[in-house]
Amino acid sequence: MSRLAVVLAFVLVSATMVTAAGDLSRQAPVELRVILGAKDAEYALSPKTWNLQTGKLYKVTFVNQGKMKHEWVAAEFSLTVWTRKVQVGGVEVKGVISEIEVGPGAQAEWYFVPIRTGTFEMACELEGHRENGMFGKIVVK
């Protein structure tokens, strides 16, 4: 009889743990401003390392202050996040995002929740841009 009580208590505790996180898409976002091309450094990708945590909602604002178009590509990372939306001007785009291109003077906001841990590469894949230093890594813990 007492053994049954212990088992029951364990089941109740487990159930509470599973439902604890709630709706991960509705939390206040952690903001991160990312420079993709700067006035004095056309091939800037800054910060070069992003330290993120699973389960948190992030709002990454890509800003291009350079003279050229730049892109942000992180193919593997993109498969390990849930995207709430991408916002550009008055437009919201929803769905899976694998690449974001930002023209000179433009900016875009990407809201997402990392799901898996790991270290991922990111870069501007336009020809020659990576060679000029436009790359970095994303560490998700």
Added chain:
Amino acid sequence: MQRRAWVGTVLAAVLVAGAAAAAASVVAQQITVTMREFSYTPDRIIVPVGKPVAITLINKGKLPHEFMIYNRPKSMDAMMGHAWVEQTNYFHGVPAAVVGGKVRRQKGDFLELKVPAGTSATITFTPVKKGTFEYACMIEDHYEAGQMGVLVVR
């Protein structure tokens, strides 16, 4: 008899040297084009038809840049993709010798030359078609940013 053979050899050598010198003077027209983000200097080249020309491309930029010659499109929209360049490639049936860079060919014809940042390459050919043509870089966004020039063959 031995002496005559020797004179003959010298004569032949002089003839060969003379022919080489003549050929070299024909190859003479040298043009230097500087590539940057996103331009060519000069952006207008005028060459006579039927005479060999050597165009040396010096990439002083930080990105790789390309060089190809094709018919001028009516509008930039026609440049979408590579189809226009492939269809109207100036080098269709026109031999071209290239030193340096990375060459892409299409069915044996020279199509495009890619020059890595900080390097140079030379393309030598004899223009056989008169007219006004365009040269450009088709790396994403380079043409759109204005990297093009005009080649006039007359």
